[in-house]
Amino acid sequence: MHMADALLSPTVGTVLWAGTVAVGGVASQKLKERIDDRLIPLMGVLGAFIFAAQMINFTIPGTGSSGHLVGGMLLAILLGPHAAFLALASVLTVQALFFADGGLLALGCNIWNLGFYPCYLVYLLLYKPLAGEERHSGRVTIACILSAVAALQLGAFSVVLETLLSGRSELPFGAFALLMQPIHLAIGIVEGVVTAGIIGFIRAARPETFAAITGRPVPSPVSRGQILILFAILTVFTGGSLSWFASTHPDGLEWAIEKMTGREELPEPGNGITAALKDLQGKTAFLPDYGFKAAKSSPQHDSGTPVHPRIDPATSVAGMTGAAIVLCLIGIIGLTIRSVRMRKKDEKTIS
Numbered sequence: 001m002h003m004a005d006a007l008l009s010p011t012v013g014t015v016l017w018a019g020t021v022a023v024g025g026v027a028s029q030k031l032k033e034r035i036d037d038r039l040i041p042l043m044g045v046l047g048a049f050i051f052a053a054q055m056i057n058f059t060i061p062g063t064g065s066s067g068h069l070v071g072g073m074l075l076a077i078l079l080g081p082h083a084a085f086l087a088l089a090s091v092l093t094v095q096a097l098f099f100a101d102g103g104l105l106a107l108g109c110n111i112w113n114l115g116f117y118p119c120y121l122v123y124l125l126l127y128k129p130l131a132g133e134e135r136h137s138g139r140v141t142i143a144c145i146l147s148a149v150a151a152l153q154l155g156a157f158s159v160v161l162e163t164l165l166s167g168r169s170e171l172p173f174g175a176f177a178l179l180m181q182p183i184h185l186a187i188g189i190v191e192g193v194v195t196a197g198i199i200g201f202i203r204a205a206r207p208e209t210f211a212a213i214t215g216r217p218v219p220s221p222v223s224r225g226q227i228l229i230l231f232a233i234l235t236v237f238t239g240g241s242l243s244w245f246a247s248t249h250p251d252g253l254e255w256a257i258e259k260m261t262g263r264e265e266l267p268e269p270g271n272g273i274t275a276a277l278k279d280l281q282g283k284t285a286f287l288p289d290y291g292f293k294a295a296k297s298s299p300q301h302d303s304g305t306p307v308h309p310r311i312d313p314a315t316s317v318a319g320m321t322g323a324a325i326v327l328c329l330i331g332i333i334g335l336t337i338r339s340v341r342m343r344k345k346d347e348k349t350i351s
Contacts, residue, residue: 001070001112001155001184001253001283002095005103006266009166010273016162017108023116024089027082028333031340040334041228046075047186047330049086049231050325051094052239055290055319057247065255066247067187070155072118074147074195077127078202081119088115090329095321102283104277113158118151136202144199145192152188156180159253170261179256187252192350202227239319243290244309290318 005013052069057066071091075084088178089111095101102110132141164173249255254264268274286293291314 001114001152001159001251002102003113003159003162003253004265004268005105005274005278006268007159007163007166007168007171008106008109009091010105012162012166013105013108015108016112020089020108020111020116023112023120024071024086027085028337030335031082031086033192035083035338035341037338037341038107039079040331040338043079043083043087043334044137044327044330045235046078046229047233048327049090049238050075050088051091051323051326052235052243052319054091054095055239055243055246055322056268057235057249057251058190059247060183060252061251063183063186063255064249065183065252066249067184067252068246069191069194070114070118070152072115073127073144073151073191074198075121076119076123077144077195078197081123085119086333087116087330088119088335091326093327094325096281097284098286098325099290099318099322100281100288101290103274105274109158113162115261117154117158118147121154121242122151123145134203137203140199140203144196145189148195149185149188151186151193153181156184156252161252168266170253170266171257172260175260176256179259180252183252183255217329229330235323236320239323240316241309243315243319244311246310248310262328287314287318287321290315292317292320 005211050069053069057068059066070085070088072088075087078084079087092102092110092114093107096104096107096110127143128149130146131140134140157177157180159174160171160177163171163176250258250264257266258264268278282288291312321330
């Protein structure tokens, strides 16, 4: 559901950029109150895992469409809303800048649609009330699934609304919504089941670790090392090889656009801020579409019958490189926030 710049007017894109930056600032301020040396590596490893997981599109049976995990609810449950928002914003920024996945003008919209709703609306208003104290596994599972569905529905509807406000007459509001909402309902159910499975595994294997992650007191000291190692291994496996099995069908947004216009993407303006940002993205994206620039067109991808697995070294390089960049970026953000906190703490001590 990564929006392209062609769907947006500069005004709508700028407004959502401003809103996203404002939320990021608030998240940084709030995170400063609780960030520590244990949370930073967890943010980084989970962010890297989400980057790798988003590379894997799964087919929606009977539709000719596909979807991929977003990870917003998973991050919010494990990290809390503020750290989750910054981690997912880092993932989406790396995707747009270095892999041309989603436009630069649309980056604010993508962070808002995929990050704000799960972290600050659904997590607080739906997941926490439903999950309660998270002592009953059945309640947690239901909360994960319903929350993931709600977050995807809100994000999909926002795409339709932002497109309407941008004046894209090729995509009438009613028809676009009727295509976007059902297909993202199916994607949301899959995401909810996966999220519930991961959360359930952590609760069953190391409940004290899950309690520590959510900030609840535990009766004995726990180590997060095993969780970090687990997600690091999953990231390497997912980005390095599981990504070869990604569906070749268009994702939900591309599918909806194709159903209405006959093509997966709309033409972008040849001048103005949209064209300038497109040109900038062409320079920063060294692995566009998660492949080498010189080999963007390959027989495996161009043939009428997709080959599975599509063993492609470029995909593996993109997965591993992107995950590493996300890990480093989140680490820098976390250490910067921690440094500001420590400096202000020292200033108060001196005064």
